[in-house]
Amino acid sequence: MRYSDEYDGYDDVYGHSVEEDYPMSPSDAAFFYDRNNRNPQLSSFISAEDDIQEEDDESASGAKTEIDERMKSCLTSMRTIVGDAKSDSDLMSIILQANYDVQVAVNMLYANEEALGETIPKPQRSATDRRRGKEVKKKGPKRNPPSFNVLQFLKSQVNRKIDLLGASLNDSGPSKNGRLQKVSAVNGALGTAKQESPAPVVRIVSTPDKSNVVKGFNIEEGESSKLIPPADEKKEKSPTPVGSQTPVGSRTPVGCRTPVGSRTPVGSRTPVGSRTPRGLSPGPGVEGTPSSKSEIKSLRDSAKAEENYKTDRGELKEQLHMVVTGHVDAGKSTLMGHVLFKLGLVNSKTMHKYEQESKKLGKQSFIYAWILDETGEERSRGITMDVGQSKFETKTKLITLLDAPGHKDFIPNMITGASQADVALLVVDSTRGEFETGFESGGQTREHALLVRSLGVSQLCVVVNKLDTVDWSEERFNEICSKLGSFLKQAGFKEKDVTFVPCSGLTGENLTEKSNNADLKAWYKGPCLVEVIDQFKCPPRPVAKPLRVSVNDVYKGTGSGFCISGRVETGMVAVGDKVLVLPQSEMALIKAVIIDELPAQNAYAGDYVNLTLANFDQQNIAVGYIICDPAYPVPVTSKFEARVVVFNVAVPITRGYPVVLHMQCLAEQADVVKNAKEKKRK
């Protein structure tokens, strides 16, 4: 209360101070401190019996908690070592004496034990340690209990755990490597953080005796069982398992489902979305050769697969995956968005909404790009970041459209899209200066063309876009065609497989029908873009080959089991199939097949599917794994030779050069260990 405010002016009225307005009884007055009383005895107010406990302040309680925590952890460590032989209070007093140093406390305890003649159970050691102890006892003289090293004891316990774990995993890794892993695991467990990175070990899993590959499990029972290695293989295996080269655990978080597989952080060297198998060697067979015909039944024979394919798909249009690539801002999303709109796949209400919203952001020119660039960030920044996916039909084909980002920061995402494609569009901006920027070194036009070719795409349509900006100049069109034509030839494209189409994604000229534009009509009589797409040849669908599905994503589905998405590279997969997951070498049951968000009975080579797996642990599968026919396991190796196309590199590639290896959606850390050319020269 601010007396001065409340009673301002009142003093004059009443002529006395405000305090005097407050009444006080004589008994209250006795308890009040009287300034005039010169000998105040505070103790007289406090009764000796009613000792009021002071409340702990925060810092005091904090410190106490910390001590409690330290005491608790020391106590737990001591209990692990000495068991229940001593009471908590005894142990706590020793811990206090040892100033919370468990090692000192244990040594003190054993010294006391010796002095008092008590027996405290000695810490349990591994069988080998015990044997060793016995030998020492026999040979050596009786001596005082050795000073016990807690660190070593805990290490031995962790080692023992790892041994057991490894034994259950049937690991086949080299012991040296396994040892290294154990040490780092122990260091990690003890918080002594000194990381020992295993030396890069390259191990070729040679083609083993195929009859031994899948012994000891019954496919007919459909149980999720590990492949039991042959007896002689077991012998070769190191007793110290966990032999994989890379520590387990770097795997894609499950549940992040993206339209086209997982995304790769740009510029990162860390394995992305991948996991190195836990040293399980499946003992692969040669591709296309059954591992053990007598014991493992193939999913189905090739004739049956082809028959099924004809029945299921015979009537339908051919399916084609098409990736749209090109330098940043070449107009890829606008072009394809406009195609989708013209084909009637986007209703005018949605377009109106996009028009209003893009106007608000001052990005009206991106209105068609918004059809494929769906995220807020892509729209506000005006660039494609992840692969946009859609579908449309031409006269004879069902096209799965993959709109790749053009910016060089998103090259890994572009690779993800291109790796799923059968054919490609290369969009170039014909605006003067813009085509040159994209085509020069450092531009993405060249790089994308080389990438799609090296990923196996052989048919290409070059879309000479934004011709409206150069007044539909035939000269400019021809200039671009000749420059790009000779480059594409060098890049490995055959002339007959490359088509050039002039158009404008923004104005919609020559997209879904031949242009009425007089300037263009004057010199161009060829097909429009959709007609060119329709003329692409479908690559063969190897449905008769053994099943291979490359896993591009793993996520939790809505029902029981979990889902993976991926592309059926070869063969066919059906609901109820018992498949082999490699390199984990475990069987799984296909519970459901989903294509384009609709349940299906079968999926065939070339399809992009979602599979629900059962009888299998979700932890044992990751991006990059292969699902295959158990009778025809895909060969597994950790070393291979590759022919590499080298683009512009600032630094020469030498031995030991670290690289990120992309394969389907897998991005894995690797090192160049040998240059074959160098070897030949020598």
Ligand SMILES: Nc1nc2c(ncn2[C@@H]2O[C@H](COP(=O)(O)OP(=O)(O)OP(=O)(O)O)[C@@H](O)[C@H]2O)c(=O)[nH]1
């Ligand atoms: N004049 C004109 N402008 C166009 C044409 N096509 C696209 N644009 C403009 O070019 C800009 C970039 O278009 P986008 O479709 O986002 O280009 P993009 O290639 O998809 O871009 P990224 O995916 O980020 O590489 C936008 O402002 C478009 O309006 C065209 O045919 N003519």
